[in-house]
Amino acid sequence: MTDLPPHVITNPRLGSWVAVAGGVDGGMVEVRVGKAELGQGIATALAQLAADALALPLDRIRMVAPHTALGPDQGLTAGSLSVLQTGPTLAHVGGVVRALAGPTSPVAEYVARIAGLDPTLDLTTVEPLAPVAAAAVGRSEPRLDLPDKVLGRPRFLADLRPEGLLHGRVLRPPSVGAVLRSVPDGWTLRDGSSLASSGTGKPGVTLVRDGSFVGVVGEREADVDRALEQLRGDSDWDERDLLPDPDDLPGWLRSGTHEEVPVLDEEGAPGPGSDVVEASYSRPFLAHASIAPSAGLATWTDDGVHVRSHSQGIHGLRDAIAAALDLDPGTVVVEHVENAGCYGHNAADDAAFDAVLLARAVPGRPVLLRWTRPDELTWGPLAPAMTATLRARLEGGRIAGWSHDVWSQGHSARPGYSGHPGLIAGADLATPVPLPPSTDPPLAAGGGTTRNALPAYDVGPRRVVGHRKTDSPLRTSAMRALGAHLNVFAIESFMDDLAHTTGADPVAFRLDHLADPRARHVVAEAARIAGWGEELPEDTGRGLGYARYKDRGAHCAIVADVEVTDDVVVRRLVVVADVGRVVNPDGARSQLEGGATQATSWTVKERMAFDRRRLLGTDWEAYPVLRFSETPEVTVHLVDSDAPSTGAGEAAQGPTSAAIANAVHHALGVRVRDLPLDPAAIVRAIDALGG
Amino acid sequence: MTGFEVNGAHVEVGGDPDTPLLTVLRDDLGLVGTRFGCGQGLCGACHVSLDGAVVPSCRTPVWQAEGRSVTTVEGLSADGTPHPVQRAILDRQAAQCGFCISGIVVRAAALLDAEPDADAARVAEALDGNLCRCGAHRRIVDAVLAARQDPVGG
Numbered sequence: 001m002t003d004l005p006p007h008v009i010t011n012p013r014l015g016s017w018v019a020v021a022g023g024v025d026g027g028m029v030e031v032r033v034g035k036a037e038l039g040q041g042i043a044t045a046l047a048q049l050a051a052d053a054l055a056l057p058l059d060r061i062r063m064v065a066p067h068t069a070l071g072p073d074q075g076l077t078a079g080s081l082s083v084l085q086t087g088p089t090l091a092h093v094g095g096v097v098r099a100l101a102g103p104t105s106p107v108a109e110y111v112a113r114i115a116g117l118d119p120t121l122d123l124t125t126v127e128p129l130a131p132v133a134a135a136a137v138g139r140s141e142p143r144l145d146l147p148d149k150v151l152g153r154p155r156f157l158a159d160l161r162p163e164g165l166l167h168g169r170v171l172r173p174p175s176v177g178a179v180l181r182s183v184p185d186g187w188t189l190r191d192g193s194s195l196a197s198s199g200t201g202k203p204g205v206t207l208v209r210d211g212s213f214v215g216v217v218g219e220r221e222a223d224v225d226r227a228l229e230q231l232r233g234d235s236d237w238d239e240r241d242l243l244p245d246p247d248d249l250p251g252w253l254r255s256g257t258h259e260e261v262p263v264l265d266e267e268g269a270p271g272p273g274s275d276v277v278e279a280s281y282s283r284p285f286l287a288h289a290s291i292a293p294s295a296g297l298a299t300w301t302d303d304g305v306h307v308r309s310h311s312q313g314i315h316g317l318r319d320a321i322a323a324a325l326d327l328d329p330g331t332v333v334v335e336h337v338e339n340a341g342c343y344g345h346n347a348a349d350d351a352a353f354d355a356v357l358l359a360r361a362v363p364g365r366p367v368l369l370r371w372t373r374p375d376e377l378t379w380g381p382l383a384p385a386m387t388a389t390l391r392a393r394l395e396g397g398r399i400a401g402w403s404h405d406v407w408s409q410g411h412s413a414r415p416g417y418s419g420h421p422g423l424i425a426g427a428d429l430a431t432p433v434p435l436p437p438s439t440d441p442p443l444a445a446g447g448g449t450t451r452n453a454l455p456a457y458d459v460g461p462r463r464v465v466g467h468r469k470t471d472s473p474l475r476t477s478a479m480r481a482l483g484a485h486l487n488v489f490a491i492e493s494f495m496d497d498l499a500h501t502t503g504a505d506p507v508a509f510r511l512d513h514l515a516d517p518r519a520r521h522v523v524a525e526a527a528r529i530a531g532w533g534e535e536l537p538e539d540t541g542r543g544l545g546y547a548r549y550k551d552r553g554a555h556c557a558i559v560a561d562v563e564v565t566d567d568v569v570v571r572r573l574v575v576v577a578d579v580g581r582v583v584n585p586d587g588a589r590s591q592l593e594g595g596a597t598q599a600t601s602w603t604v605k606e607r608m609a610f611d612r613r614r615l616l617g618t619d620w621e622a623y624p625v626l627r628f629s630e631t632p633e634v635t636v637h638l639v640d641s642d643a644p645s646t647g648a649g650e651a652a653q654g655p656t657s658a659a660i661a662n663a664v665h666h667a668l669g670v671r672v673r674d675l676p677l678d679p680a681a682i683v684r685a686i687d688a689l690g691g
Numbered sequence: 692m693t694g695f696e697v698n699g700a701h702v703e704v705g706g707d708p709d710t711p712l713l714t715v716l717r718d719d720l721g722l723v724g725t726r727f728g729c730g731q732g733l734c735g736a737c738h739v740s741l742d743g744a745v746v747p748s749c750r751t752p753v754w755q756a757e758g759r760s761v762t763t764v765e766g767l768s769a770d771g772t773p774h775p776v777q778r779a780i781l782d783r784q785a786a787q788c789g790f791c792i793s794g795i796v797v798r799a800a801a802l803l804d805a806e807p808d809a810d811a812a813r814v815a816e817a818l819d820g821n822l823c824r825c826g827a828h829r830r831i832v833d834a835v836l837a838a839r840q841d842p843v844g845g
Contacts, residue, residue, distance in 0.1 A: 039788020149789025152724020
């Protein structure tokens with residue numbers, strides 16, 4: 001037997017992956033994967049891989065949404081791993097199907113034979129046929145999901161309208177750690193076990209309360225919305241000032257209690273000292289800021305609970321719901337339904353659990369729960385604030401020692417991640433299910449705080465250490481690229497600083513320290529395509545950033561042209577990426593464009609504001625993101641490669657941020673090390689020069 | 692009852708006249724293509740055309756539609772033919788998650804009705820009330836520009 005892909009070993013049943021629907025003659029082959037469409041186009045890319053694996057035309061493949069009871073468990077849809085993990089898996093499944101149901105032509109007869117295969121067949125017991133030549137892979141196939149979305153058809157979770165639907169809302173506390181003191185008069189308190197008419201005078205609106213968890217359920221969405229606002233106005237909370245000083249996040253991150261995350265400690269790496277160059281960098285807390293508020297749909301019956309969620313990990317969510325409510329996991333079914341892009345662990349799982357808690361109060365009726373916009377921005381997990389101090393020793397114009405210390409909260413609080421359900425409402429229940437501190441993915445999976453903290457360059461002896469802060473009142477979790485955003489921003493800003501210290505050109509200085517030919521190629525290509533060294537208009541600077549995501553993923557180099565006047569305007573980004581063998585070139589380009597554009601927003605605009613009690617970024621004015629007229633031109637160039645495919649969605653974020661900072665330095669001669677890189681930060685940097 | 696026209700058909704709806712038009716469209720009329728993004732009139736996901744003017748339907752009480760004509764994203768392809776803006780967005784794969792795209796289609800279609808020769812800067816400015824978080828902005832602007840050459844219904 002050839003080497004079995006891990007996801008075949010854990011999901012060996014043929015019927016978990018492949019079925020035939022729609023009759024034997026016109027049958028469509030349904031492929032059910034455990035990776036979810038998050039707006040990144042993965043369903044289309046995986047359909048292409050499935051078509052080639054099964055040697056079928058793409059239009060015979062129908063991708064079916066992930067489902068805990070019917071489909072495979074592939075863990076999370078995260079970390080740019082979907083193609084990497086699913087490609088070999090589908091190749092095995094397809095190779096087995098061809099071995100048992102071939103020949104593959106004529107197609108109708110082949111599909112009929114697939115329909116006749118035993119769904120309980122163990123995929124690990126059959127030697128797969130060798131792969132056939134790629135037909136669908138490598139082509140820019142249009143996205144399968146976009147027609148519904150562009151034409152305005154039902155597609156998203158909140159578009160579902162099952163028979164008997166009730167709408168639900170939850171009243172989140174006004175601030176972190178707030179405890180509900182009293183609920184308004186006139187509401188009939190429910191213990192969450194039965195439905196009764198409420199005392200609001202609005203027929204059909206019911207209060208659900210369990211400890212500090214309060215929600216409303218009702219027949220009509222408009223009534224439920226009004227009831228929520230009434231409840232918000234009437235409810236009384238004990239609040240405390242638990243939040244850190246927003247003006248000294250780096251100092252706060254470095255204080256308190258930490259878990260050390262050692263990555264590398266080589267003899268001779270530099271500590272603090274007069275012979276080393278040293279600089280510190282930071283980013284604030286950020287919001288995932290999905291355009292859709294999170295939602296969940298749940299139905300509670302005597303047999304169990306059925307949940308529809310846009311979670312990135314439906315199996316982990318199933319287990320977390322079961323653990324939080326002491327249910328048999330076998331009675332909880334979660335299926336994936338699309339929602340807007342999440343960009344990491346947002347409130348999707350929390351909303352699913354909210355829906356379950358409300359549905360429990362109205363057995364037999366489906367409850368569609370939707371968060372509010374302020375809650376989505378401020379109660380979803382935040383992306384952690386981070387700070388890093390880098391040191392380097394220079395000898396003869398070269399780097400001869402390097403150290404990197406990075407402080408952050410953990411980058412994952414996903415359900416089940418550290419053995420806890422991790423669902424926000426759990427903390428508010430009368431019998432609380434506490435939220436554990438965020439942790440980090442293991443280093444073998446790319447780490448979190450220390451992701452991409454290891455420089456790609458030849459820098460002599462190295463010391464790289466993460467310091468994960470464990471005593472924060474704020475809940476943080478994964479946002480695209482995790483710690484790689486700040487770490488690459490820091491490393492690539494520092495490389496420019498070191499180049500200037502030695503009088504070298506930043507591109508030449510990088511190439512001097514870079515051995516990997518694929519790395520050298522993307523850096524040199526980005527510089528060439530962008531016209532590195534050319535004269536630029538007044539007030540405009542040009543900067544480059546490079547990284548290989550997670551040290552073994554995509555190589556990506558980006559050149560930014562930035563105009564700095566009263567504002568910081570990113571005019572153009574040139575992106576050169578080597579993502580290995582490309583499954584869908586336009587899809588990969590789209591992910592890189594989007595990653596670079598979103599990172600531009602993080603870099604020049606975004607910061608979750610708060611005072612000592614409340615998060616203040618409650619709407620799109622208080623948490624501004626990049627708008628159309630502020631968006632740079634982005635050109636993406638993919639390197640031809642036969643190397644194994646990697647993800648593309650998280651390769652651009654770190655390099656973009658550094659390229660922008662380096663361009664600002666090029667334009668003004670000032671170095672901004674604390675994000676966001678907005679006009680106020682530039683004024684501070686200029687003042688610091690004069691002071 | 693509040694009476695108005697939606698995508699060319701007359702409708703009568705009951706309930707509180709202060710109910711947001713968005714809620715009526717989605718819950719009473721089954722037109723879920725118009726999306727709820729913020730409820731604050733700040734993101735554009737719920738944009739509809741009201742007598743030709745683009746409004747956030749989440750902040751438009753249904754009484755304001757009385758006797759008027761509403762066009763939603765569904766109405767732009769009502770005869771089965773996608774609007775040129777929709778076709779150009781699909782041709783150029785100018786969306787990622789697609790949650791913002793209904794409101795953008797409505798806004799862009801209204802722009803091209805009023806200014807058929809809008810240039811890239813004007814298109815971007817017109818879409819500044821529509822947020823996109825995935826970073827598909829430039830593709831969307833290019834698609835709207837491409838739609839200029841495409842006669843409606845052609």
